[in-house]
Structure formats: C-alpha cells, structure tokens
Amino acid sequence: MNGEHLESTVEHKPTYGIYILVWLVLMMLTGVTVAVAGINFGNITVATALTIAIIKSYLVLTFFMHLKTETATFKIFVGVALLFLLISIALLFSDYSFL
Amino acid sequence: MSTIAEHTVGHVHRDDIGSRLGMWLFLFTELVLFGGMFLVYAVYRFTYQHEFHVAAKELNTSVGALNTIILLTSSLTIVLSIIAIRKNNKFLSVFFQISTMVLAFGFLVNKYFEWNIKIHHGIFPGSETLLGKGNGEIIFFGLYYVMTGLHALHVIIGVLLIEVMAGYTIKGRINSTNYVRLEAAGLYWHLVDIIWIFLFPLFYLIT
C-alpha cells in the first residue's frame, strides 16, 4: 500500500462554534468592504475590495469547505487550479496592458 | 512484475475521499468557467475604467450587500447541516438544509426585483436606452446580466441539489456514517458563494 491510501482525513470532533465565528468574521468583512467603498482611495480602491474578497474566499475555502482538514493532495489541487487562472490572466494582459 | 497478494473483494467500492476529490475537480471546472468571465470583465474594465464607474452608479449597493449577507448565511447553514448529521441529529440537519433553500430563494427573489427594476428603466441588452449610452456602459450591463444571470442559474441548480439531499436525509440514505453526498452538495454551494463574493465588489462597489 502506498502512503496516499493510508492517510485519512483528520476527524475532529464536530462543533458548531467555529463556523459561527467564521460567519461573524465574514459579516464583518462585508461591512468593511461596503464602508470602505464609500471612501475614495483612488487607484487602490479596487485593490482593497479585491483583497477583502480574497480574504473572505480564503475563509470559506479553509473552514466551510474543510480544506483545513483535508490531505495535502486537495491543497495542491486547489493551488494548481488557481495557478492556471493566474497564468491565463497574466498572459492575457501581456497583450492588453501594452501597445 | 507482480505477485499475487491475498486479497478478497467483498463489498462495493466506497471511497469518501475519492468522492470529495472528484467533487473538488468538478468545482475547478466551475471556477474556470466563471474565471473565463472574470477574464472578460478584467479586460473591459481595463479598457473602459471611467464608463464602468458611471454605469455602476445605476446598481443599488444595499441590494447587493443584502444578497451578500443572505448567501454567506446560507453557506453557514449548509455547513451546520453537515455538522448536525455527523452528530446524528437528523432533524437539525434537515432544518438547516431547508433554511439554506429558503435563504437561496430569498436571494433569487431579490435578484428578480433588481433585474425587473433595471428592465423597467429600459436597461437591458439591445434596448434603446442602453444603446443610447456609451460603449463602455453597454459592455458593463452586458457583463452584469450575463455574469449575475449565470450565477443565478447556479443558485437554482444548487437549490435543486440541496432539495435532493434533504430528501435523502429524511429517508436516511444520508446519515451519520455516510454523508459524503451532503458534503459534496455543500462544497458546490460554497463555490456559488465564493463566486458571489467576487461579483459583489466588482459590480456594486466600483462607483
């Protein structure tokens, strides 16, 4: 048997508390992003909104989607998928951001 | 190359990790599907920065924010339904699943009124009002309808999926020892949530 078959998800005792906490943080971040959008930061306005969106997605991925307790295979897979999107957007803008 | 090992095959193959792995791979295809739309959005926002600012003023931020809150909460309820079934609390699990569907329905109703108001104002693809505006604004609303429409379609699919899961839970096919289907439906639902987490600032918060 190779390693991958033996490794199994770390089964924590299921509790409600952590998820409600994460939800509260997500609500808070939503409030922040709406509030901040009213202030004109100039160029970094979009960057701020996207940063908050990335933090929110990270929380959903890690806790709600249980990526935290999954094996390394899952985490690498997510990395590969995000890398593909990143490459696509970077190379696409090699056309659009230059003349 | 191979020697024969003592090995008997008894039960039907069941592999929860494999099932979840498959679901994640499917989610990647959804992610890239929307990713393609985000590429289109990025290019046009880069091209029409000013027009996007102007056009976004037509959208109602509080409606968008309300829908964000609804979806994030529904993400919480679906994850709680998994915890409940793991604790062998069937009633609570079904309750949370139904809550998720109710919230999703609320999201859709909200979306319906939002689109309806736009269409009443004469802003929809091909309308005279929209064609009277600048190119950038036409594109903005084109993207708005296509992306939120595609997202709403995914919300509907998600609701149908969770409905089936609720049926399974009531019948006991999903139970405290076999709940991978519910987990898969939950993963799908969270992805729909993540897409919205990005759609919200990109359309409603760029004024």
Added chain:
Amino acid sequence: MHNNGHAVSYLDYKGKHSGIFAWILSTDHKRIGLLYLMASLLFFAVGVTFGFLMRLELIAPGRTIMDAQTYNSLFTLHGIIMIFLFVIPGLPAVFGNFFLPILIGAKDVAFPRLNLLSWWLYILGALLAVISVFLPGGPADTGWTFYIPYSIRTTTNVMPALIAAFILGFSSILTGLNFIVTIHRMRAPGMSFFRMPLFVWSLYATAWVQILATPIIGITLLLVTIERLFGVGLFDPALGGDPVLYQHLFWIYSHPAVYIMILPAMGVISEIIPVFSHRTIFGYKFIAFSSLAIALFGSMVWAHHMFTVGMSETAQIIFSLLTFLVAIPSAIKVFNWVATLYKGSISTDAPLLYALGFIFLFSIGGFTGLIQGALSVNMHIHDTSFIVAHFHYVMFGGTGFGIFAAMHYWFPKMFGKMYNMKTAKVGFWVLFVGFNTLYFPMFVMGWLGMPRRYYDYLPEFHIYHLISTIGSWILITGLIIMFTNFIKALRSKTTYTAINPWGGETLEWTIPNKPPLENFEVIPTITAGPYEFKDNDEFLMKENN
C-alpha cells in the same frame, strides 16, 4: 463476490440488461471504451469522406464538384468532426477507458456511472452536430474556430454546432475528472506513481488539461450563443466589444486542446517502444515529467495562433518565446524513445512500425511548428496551407498514427483475435506513403502563398494540389487495407489465446485476452517498475563486457 463470474469475458458477460442495452447501459470501463471506439471510428469515416471530397474539389482550379459555400461547410464539419468526435476522444476515451484501470491494477474507474454519462453526453453532442447539418439554414460555415464577428452574423446553423461543442466539452471534462480520481485513489498495492506505465502518466497530464482548459471554451461558446440570441455586445465592436478577446479565449482552450490530443499518443508510443525493442525504457522519469511539463507550458502559448491580429508586441514576443520552450519537453520524449531503441533487440511488428511512423511524422510536424512560432516567418505563412500541413502532421501523423499503433498493439488483448501481420505491415506502408504524398505538397504550396480554406486557386498551384489529391487516394487505400484486416480478424473463428504476444511487462499482459469483467481475479501487488526487461539488459551487459 461471484467466484464463477470471474472467468467470463467482458464481451460475454450477462448483466441485468440484454441486447444492445447490455452495452449502452453498461458501466464496465471496457465496454464503454468499445462504445467510444465504435462511435469515434464511425465519425472518423465521415470526416475522412469530407476530407476526400475537399481534396477532389481541389484537384483542378475553379469549380470542380461543389460550390464555395458547400466547400466552406465541408471544411467546418471536417474540422469539428475530426477534432471533437475523433481525435480528442480517440485515445483517452477509447484506450484510456479500456486500459487505464487495468494498467494500474484496478477493477474499474472511480466513478463508473459518471463514465457512462460522459459517453451519453458524447453521443448527444455528436447527434446535435449531425442534426445541425440537416436543419434548414444549412451546416455551419465558420470553420471549427467559430471566429467572431462572422459566427454572429452568418445565417447557417451555428447555434446547434456551438451547443454540440459545449456538450462534447462537458463529456471530455467528466472523463478527465474520472481518470484523475482513479489514478489517485485506485492504484493496486505497491503501484506507486513512479511504477505507473507511461501511458497512465500521459493520461494524467491530459486529464488536468481537460479539466482546467475545457471550461474556458465552454463559457466562450456560451457567450457566442448569448451574443447570437440577445446581442449583448461582449465581442461586437459596434457595441464596444473586442473580437480579438474572443480569439484569446478560444485559444486559451484550443491550444491546450492539441496537447489533450497529442499527449496520450505520446504515452502509447512510450508503451510500444520498450516492448518491441525489449529494453527498459530510457529516462522513465524524464518522459513522465515531460508530460506534465507539456501540459503546463502548453497552457501558456495560445496566442501564437494570433500573431497577425494586432496584439501588443510584448505579447507577441512572450508567446513566441514560450512556443519555443514547449518544444523542449517534446524533444525530451523523442530523444528518450530513440535512446530506448538503441541496441535493443527490435521486432518490427506492425505496432512498432506505427510507433516509428509517429516519431518520424511528429518530428516533421513539431519542427514546422517551430518555424511557425518564429514571429517574422509566421507573418509570411499565416493562414496558408503550410499551417494545414503542419497540424495534419501533428494531429494525424502524430495522434492518428498513435491511435492506429494502439489499435494494433492492444487488438489481441481486447478481442482475443489476431490480425494478419503481413497485411498490417502493407497497410502501414501504403498509409505512410499516402500520408506524405497528401500533406507534404501543402508545405510547399503554403510556403509559396496558397491560402487555406479556399476552394479555388491560381494555376501555378495546380501541380501541388494534383499530387496532394492523388495522395489522398493512396491514404484512403491504406486505411481500407488496415480496417479490412481488423474486420477479417474479428470475423475469423480462430481464437487467439497467447496472453502476451509481444512480451510486454505491464499488467494487461498478465490477464486473459478479452479480460474478465473485473479484470483481475485478485488485485495484484506491484513490486517493480513497468518496463523491467531484465533478460535483455543482462544480455547486453555481457555483450559489452
């Protein structure tokens, strides 16, 4: 489970369905593989017919047997059918389905029912493509690329063709998903990643490209559909849209798609070469990793299809450079195959001939790819028949010959019959000569300026077109020889019982011909790599000393 059930072959197994339903509702990976084989060969025949008719039209300048519109529809359908219905499913869905579980010592793929669903989606997509031909409005005439703005404006049946391609993409995604989970979760005990046969490695890399790139074409074709229905304007310059952005999105998928097509063929060649030279494969890890490298770099070169559309110079230079880089992992494979052949005890049976044909034709296709990847040359030969020649050398000379190699290699295992070896060799040579006669003149006339997709041409190109058309007849003769040889073997009454005719060392050669339903009576335990031809290596060592 059922002990007596093990011996029954997958062809004779009686399930709960009977007649044709025992096949089209079967979740057995081997039956699904055969279903794909039959369907894709049927479409191959249709595609070949269309190609034959196009060549016939081009035998002389001016209108010969059809008008321009018919010719436009023919090259569109030829492209759609060959790419989406034959070349893409040809290796992963047919031979991947049949042999992937066997090669890693599993009883089936991870999700057998999903596997059947993806076959049904394939059939649904194929039916839609066929229906689009007969609906009023006429078959699509956009080329398989569906370039905007023409694909929005033309009145032909573009919509059904778009939806067909969307559904076929979905089918391809589900196959890829199934393979990745199967490879990760269902390997036999001891089958570590580096003990997997190289065909499995290539399928693994392919599956990733299928999963990550295909959705992009899905959304892009969906956007064209929406554009045709509602006129949203996302790609329409009149409303501020950018048609070049469509081309970007199209090629973000469609360039990686050519690696979906070629990678599994490379995997098949990596299986055949060591077996027929009776040598351990040279550079196993290099070949394995080069598959992943091709998948990665292959996703980063798409815009080399667009050098003449007015991209930024920065983008042109970046994409040209990356295009040269992707040649490196392909070259690594070729060098390793040749090094494996070196000092081997080579048996020149039909599978090896096809494998060698692959190396020869793929090398020509690959090198001409580099020529096109160079910016300045590309300006000159863009949209000429040079390009047509190049991708037929890669897709037909490469993947096509790879599929034929696989058919000859695994035929006795799949059907428990053996074809006539002499006829198979004759078939190969006729095919090989016909192929080069058909496609090589296209390099020459493309270089001289013959544009692609034209049904007419100037008189100075006549001689090349004539040679090329004659080549198409030779090629078809070769195909007929090959397939009649197979059909004869299938109809013959003699069963072929030798379970390891070529002396292969991978798992499929340890189980009976026409494998039983669950492949293995007991799941094997793997103790060594897939190509350990110890006898021959020891022999060579002695000889060297």
